[in-house]
Amino acid sequence: VSRRVVHPPRAEPDAALAANLHVAAGHWAAGRARVRASADWEAMRERGRAIREDAIRNLPELVDRLEASVTEAGGRVHRAATAEEACSRVVALCRERGATRAVKSKSMLTEEIGLGPALAAAGIDAVETDLGEYIVQAMGDRPSHLLAPAVHLSAGEVAEVFSRQSGRSLDAEDTRSLVDHARGVLRDRFLAAEVGISGVNLAVAETGTLILVESEGNIRLGTGLPRVHVAVMGIEKVIRDWSGAAHLMQLLPLAAHGVPAPASLSLVTGPARDGDDGPEELHLILVDDGRSSMRGTEYESALHCIRCGACLYACPVYRQIGGHAYGSTYSGPIGAVLTPALEHGAHGSEELAELSSLCGACAEACPVKIPLDRQLVSLRADAARRHPRPAERALFAAWARLWSRPAGYRASAATSGRALAPLWGRLARASRGAGWQARAPFPFSRWTEGRDVRAPDPEPFHARWRRRRG
Amino acid sequence: MRESRSPKRPLPQIPGFLISAQTACKQATFAPARGKRAAFSVALGRPVRVSLFVTCLVDLLQPGVGERTVALLERLGCDVDFPAGQTCCGQPAHNSGYPAEARRVAERFLDAFGPTEGPIVAPFGSCVHMVRHAHPRLFADDPRRAAMAAALGERTYDLATFVVEQLGRDAVGGRCPGAGETPVAYHHECHMLRGLGSAEPPLTLLRGVEGCRLVETERSDLCCGFGGTFALKLPDLSVAMADEKLDRARAAGAEAIVSTDAGCLMHLEGRARRRCLDLRVHHLVDLLEPEGRL
Numbered sequence: 147v148s149r150r151v152v153h154p155p156r157a158e159p160d161a162a163l164a165a166n167l168h169v170a171a172g173h174w175a176a177g178r179a180r181v182r183a184s185a186d187w188e189a190m191r192e193r194g195r196a197i198r199e200d201a202i203r204n205l206p207e208l209v210d211r212l213e214a215s216v217t218e219a220g221g222r223v224h225r226a227a228t229a230e231e232a233c234s235r236v237v238a239l240c241r242e243r244g245a246t247r248a249v250k251s252k253s254m255l256t257e258e259i260g261l262g263p264a265l266a267a268a269g270i271d272a273v274e275t276d277l278g279e280y281i282v283q284a285m286g287d288r289p290s291h292l293l294a295p296a297v298h299l300s301a302g303e304v305a306e307v308f309s310r311q312s313g314r315s316l317d318a319e320d321t322r323s324l325v326d327h328a329r330g331v332l333r334d335r336f337l338a339a340e341v342g343i344s345g346v347n348l349a350v351a352e353t354g355t356l357i358l359v360e361s362e363g364n365i366r367l368g369t370g371l372p373r374v375h376v377a378v379m380g381i382e383k384v385i386r387d388w389s390g391a392a393h394l395m396q397l398l399p400l401a402a403h404g405v406p407a408p409a410s411l412s413l414v415t416g417p418a419r420d421g422d423d424g425p426e427e428l429h430l431i432l433v434d435d436g437r438s439s440m441r442g443t444e445y446e447s448a449l450h451c452i453r454c455g456a457c458l459y460a461c462p463v464y465r466q467i468g469g470h471a472y473g474s475t476y477s478g479p480i481g482a483v484l485t486p487a488l489e490h491g492a493h494g495s496e497e498l499a500e501l502s503s504l505c506g507a508c509a510e511a512c513p514v515k516i517p518l519d520r521q522l523v524s525l526r527a528d529a530a531r532r533h534p535r536p537a538e539r540a541l542f543a544a545w546a547r548l549w550s551r552p553a554g555y556r557a558s559a560a561t562s563g564r565a566l567a568p569l570w571g572r573l574a575r576a577s578r579g580a581g582w583q584a585r586a587p588f589p590f591s592r593w594t595e596g597r598d599v600r601a602p603d604p605e606p607f608h609a610r611w612r613r614r615r616g
Numbered sequence: 617m618r619e620s621r622s623p624k625r626p627l628p629q630i631p632g633f634l635i636s637a638q639t640a641c642k643q644a645t646f647a648p649a650r651g652k653r654a655a656f657s658v659a660l661g662r663p664v665r666v667s668l669f670v671t672c673l674v675d676l677l678q679p680g681v682g683e684r685t686v687a688l689l690e691r692l693g694c695d696v697d698f699p700a701g702q703t704c705c706g707q708p709a710h711n712s713g714y715p716a717e718a719r720r721v722a723e724r725f726l727d728a729f730g731p732t733e734g735p736i737v738a739p740f741g742s743c744v745h746m747v748r749h750a751h752p753r754l755f756a757d758d759p760r761r762a763a764m765a766a767a768l769g770e771r772t773y774d775l776a777t778f779v780v781e782q783l784g785r786d787a788v789g790g791r792c793p794g795a796g797e798t799p800v801a802y803h804h805e806c807h808m809l810r811g812l813g814s815a816e817p818p819l820t821l822l823r824g825v826e827g828c829r830l831v832e833t834e835r836s837d838l839c840c841g842f843g844g845t846f847a848l849k850l851p852d853l854s855v856a857m858a859d860e861k862l863d864r865a866r867a868a869g870a871e872a873i874v875s876t877d878a879g880c881l882m883h884l885e886g887r888a889r890r891r892c893l894d895l896r897v898h899h900l901v902d903l904l905e906p907e908g909r910l
Contacts, residue, residue: 159856175835462839466856500850503843503857504711505806526713542709546717549672550724555703559676581677582889592848596855597886600677607675607682611698 148493149229149260150485152288153473155501159466163298167465170297174459177404178511187400194397195515197390198450201382205441208351208384209432215354219416221428229259232433236261236343236376237268239429245270245340249332249368251360252276253345254292254453255380255433258475261343272343273335275364280328284311290469290477293402293455298468332364342372342425346379348394348452349430352387354415356430359398361409369414375425377414382437382449394452401454401513436488444524445487450514451480457518460511463501472498479508479518486525496529556609562602663695664783667729669738669747669772672704673878681878684901685739685775691906692783701728705746710754712845719754726751726764734771735782739901741774741808741876748772749811774808776817776876776900787824790904797829800903801870803861803884805877806839818876818900825903833868842883858887862895872896874903 181187201208213223226232240248248265250272256262262283265272274283278296282289284307289295296304305318308327316323344365348357356377358365369375385391399408418424440446458464458478469477474485474495482498489495499522502508508518530539548554582598585591593599605613666689670682689696703724710718725747729736738744751765779785792798802822808814822830841847841857861884865873873895875881885897 157850157853159853161856164856164860172835462841462857462860463853466853466860500846503806503839503841503846503854505839505843506810507806507837507839510810523711523713526711527715528713530713538712539714542712542714542717546709546714546720549703550720552701552703552724552728555672562676582886584890589848592851593886595851596890597851597858597883598889599886600882602676603679605679607670607679608698608700608702610679610683612700615698 148489148495150258150476150489151474151493151495154494155473155498156471157463157467157501158471160468163468164466166298166300167468170291170294171459171465174402174404174456178456178460179404181400181404190393190397190400191513191515193393194452194513195450197385197393198452198514199447200390201385202441202446202449204386205381205384205438208386209381211351212349212354212384213432215351216349216356216416216428216430217354219354219428220419221354221416221430223430223432226431226433227435229433229435232259232378232431232435233261233264235431236378237264237270239374239376240265240270240341241268243340243374245374247335247339248272248341248343249275249335249339249364249372250279251342251344251358251365251368252279252289252295253343253378254289254475255345255378256343257289259378259433259435261378270341273332275332275336275368276360277325277328277362277364280332281307284308288470288475291455291458292453292476292478292480298470336367336371339368339372341374341376342368342370343376343378344369346377346383346430347398348391349379349384350386350388350391351384355391356414357391357395358412358414359395359408359410360412363410366410366412369412370424373425374427374429375414375417376429376431378431378433380437381432381434382451397513398452398454401452401456401511436490439490440487443487445483445521447516448480448483448487448518448521450516451484451512452514454513456511456513457508460507461502462505462507463503467501472501474498479522480516483516483518483521483525486528487521491525491528491532494529494533496525496532499523499525499529559602559606559608663693665734666694666696666778667732667734667736668696668698669702669705669725669729669736669743670698671738671740671743671878673882674739677882678878678899681739681899681901684899684905685737688775688779688788688901688904689737692779692785692788694783697732699728699732703728705743705751706754707743707746707750708844710746710750711843715754718750722751722754722765723761726761726768729768729772730764735778736768736772737775737778738772739775739876739899740878741805741812741814742879744772744774745807745811774812774814774817774876776821777808777812777814780817780820786820788821788904789906790821790825790828791906792825792827792903797827798871799829799831799869800872800874801831801833801865801868802836803840803865803873803875803880804837805875805880808876809837818874821900821904822874828903831868831870833864833870835864838864840880840884842877842879844879847879847883854883855887858884859891862888862891862893866893866895870895872898874898874900876900 216223224235274280281296290298302318305316309316346356347359399405417428457480461479464478476484486495502522506519548558581600583601586594586599674681686696704721706718706721748769752762755761755765840861841854847854888895
C-alpha cells in the first residue's frame with residue numbers, strides 16, 4: 147500500500163451514502179444543465195484543453211519561468227522531487243521560525259503527500275480551515291471529494307461531531323449553529339497562527355502569481371494573517387500567462403458549480419511589500435512526486451486536470467459508492483486514472499480502473515476534455531499485462547480463437563444455445579417467462595445473484611437467416 | 617473461404633418472412649424526407665443496399681430484434697444483406713484490457729464487412745461506437761487495416777441514426793396496443809448518447825409511435841450499470857445502478873423502458889423481473905413494428 151492508496155478499492159454500494167451524494171450531484175447536474183445550454187461551452191472546453199496542453203507540453207520551461215518570476219516578486223521557491231522532500235521542507239520552514247501553530251487551507255496535494263501527519267509528527271498543530279475539511283479532520287476521516295471533502299456526511303453526522311467537540315447539544319436542523327461553531331473555533335486559530343499553509347489552484351508563469359480559489363474566505367484569512375505563507379503546489383498547476391488564467395478561472399467554477407465566477411479569488415504575487423498588510427514571507431513548494439514521469443505516456447493529459455470535481459459528480463459509480471470506496475487520495479474517474487498513472491501501476495493501483503462502467507460521463511463532463519474513459523480502458527490493459535490473471539486471460543484467448551472464425555462462433559453459439567439448453571433449463575428454478583432464467587452457470591452466476599438472465603436463443607439470428615434466406 | 621455474400625449479388629426475392637402483409641415492402645421506392653438531405657438517396661426510386669451488423673448479443677440472445685430490424689429496413693425501402701462471416705466487434709475483450717484478443721475479433725469484422733459497399737447498420741449503438749472509435753486505434757500499428765477500419769467506421773450506423781439522419785425519416789410508424797397511451801421512458805444507451813452523440817434519433821422515432829407517450833425521467837443520461845463485463849465483475853454495484861434507473865423510470869410514471877442496447881435491456885429487464893416490477897423493457901425496434909409489441 148502506497149501513500150496515495152490507503153486500501154484497495156471496495157465496490158460496495160451504500161444506500162445511505164448514495165442518498166447524501168445524490169443530493170450534491172443533483173445540484174451539480176442542475177448547474178451543468180445551465181452551462182451546457184449556454185452558447186459556447188464546447189468552444190470553452192476546447193480552449194481550456196489547449197491551455198492545459200500547452201502547459202504540460204512545456205512543463206520544464208514554464209516551471210523555470212515560474213520560479214524566476216516568483217523569486218523576482220520576493221518569494222522563495224523550493225523544489226521537491228518527492229512527497230517526503232516536500233513535507234520535510236515545510237516542517238523545516240516552520241521549525242526554523244519556531245512556529246508551532248499553523249492554519250491550513252484545503253489542498254488535495256497536501257492530502258496526497260501526507261503533509262498533515264508529517265506536521266503532527268513534528269509537533270506542529272495545523273488545523274484545517276475549510277469547513278468540510280475541518281469536519282473531516284475533527285472526525286479523523288479523509289476527504290471523499292476533490293472540492294467537497296465532507297460530501298459523504300449528513301448534517302446529522304456533523305452535528306454529532308460538533309456537539310461532542312463543543313460540549314453543547316447542536317441541532318442538525320440548525321445548520322447555522324454548526325457553521326457558527328466552526329467559525330468560532332477557527333477565528334481564534336487564524337489570529338494565533340504563525341504559518342499559513344495553502345495549496346495552489348493555478349500559478350501564472352509570466353508574473354509568478356498564485357491563484358487561490360475558494361468559497362468560504364478561509365484561504366484569504368489563512369494566507370493573509372499569519373507572518374509566513376507556505377504554498378504547496380504540484381508542478382502541473384503552472385500555466386503560461388494571464389490570458390490562459392482568465393479563461394481557466396471561468397471554466398473552473400462553471401464546471402464545478404455551474405456558476406460563472408468563484409465566490410472568492412485570491413491572487414498572490416510575492417509577500418507583502420513595504421507598508422502593505424500580508425505575510426512577510428512567501429514560500430512556494432513545487433512538488434513533482436511522479437508528475438514528470440507521466441509526461442510522454444498516454445496518461446499525460448490527466449495532468450491537465452484542474453480539480454473541478456465534475457467527473458466525480460457525473461460518474462454513476464461514484465454516486466453509488468462515494469469517494470472513500472476508491473481507497474486513494476484522488477477518487478472518482480480522475481482518481482482512478484491519476485493514481486495508477488502517477489505510480490505506474492505500483493501496488494496494483496490500476497485496479498481502480500475497474501470502478502467504471504465506461505459510460506463516458508466523466509470525459510463528457512471534463513472542462514479540459516481529458517479522455518478519461520479511454521484512459522480507463524488502457525489502464526485495464528496495463529493491469530492485465532503487469533498483474534496477469536491466468537484464468538481470465540485463458541478465457542479471452544479461447545474466446546478470441548473461437549470468435550475470430552465464423553465456424554468457431556457458430557459452433558459456440560450452437561453449443562451454448564442448443565446443446566447446453568438442458569443445463570440452462572436445469573439451473574432454472576422457477577419459470578421466468580420465455581427465455582428467462584433465475585440461475586446460470588459460472589461466470590454468469592455472478593449476473594444472476596441480483597438479476598434474471600436471458601438464456602441463449604435455441605435458434606440465433608444467423609441460423610434463422612440462413613434457414614429462411616439461404 | 618470468403619464468407620461474405622458478394623454485395624453485388626441481388627438478394628433473392630423472398631416473400632418477407634419478417635414483414636407483415638399490410639406493410640410488405642414491395643421493394644418500395646426510396647423517398648427522401650422533406651427538407652432533409654438523405655445521404656443514401658443515390659438514385660431516387662432505387663432501394664438502398666444495407667449490410668446488417670446484427671451484433672453478437674442480438675444474434676445469440678434476442679434474434680427477434682435482428683428480425684425486426686430487417687423488417688423495418690425493408691419496409692423503408694432498403695435491400696438488406698447479412699454478411700455471413702460476422703461475429704462480434706470485440707468490445708468485451710477490449711474493455712477488459714485484452715486488446716490483442718479484441719483485435720483478432722475486430723479483424724473478423726474487417727474481413728466480413730470489408731467487401732461490402734454502402735451503409736452498415738446495427739441495432740446496437742455500443743457496437744457501432746466500438747467499430748467507429750476503437751477499431752482504428754486497435755490497428756494503430758497496421759496502416760492498411762487502420763485505414764480499412766476507419767473507412768468501415770465511417771459507414772457504420774446505429775439503426776435509429778441511420779433511419780433518421782441517413783434515410784431522412786422522421787417517423788416510421790409503430791403502435792403501442794391497448795386503450796389510451798402507454799407512458800414510456802427512454803433509456804439513453806451511454807455509447808450512443810456520448811460516444812456517437814446520438815441523443816435525438818431514437819426519440820424522434822419514438823415520438824412517431826402511436827399510443828406511446830414519452831415521459832421525462834430525471835437524469836436519463838445516467839448509466840444503467842450494465843457496462844459489459846462490469847456487470848459480472850461488480851454485480852452489486854451494477855445492480856444498484858440498475859435500481860436507480862428503474863426507480864427513476866417508475867417515479868416518472870413509466871410503464872415501459874425503451875432503449876437500443878441489448879445489454880442494457882437484458883440488465884434492466886433481468887433486474888425488473890427479479891424485483892417483480894410491473895415495468896416492461898423493450899428494444900426501440902419492437903415499438904416500430906406496425907402491429908406494436910407492447
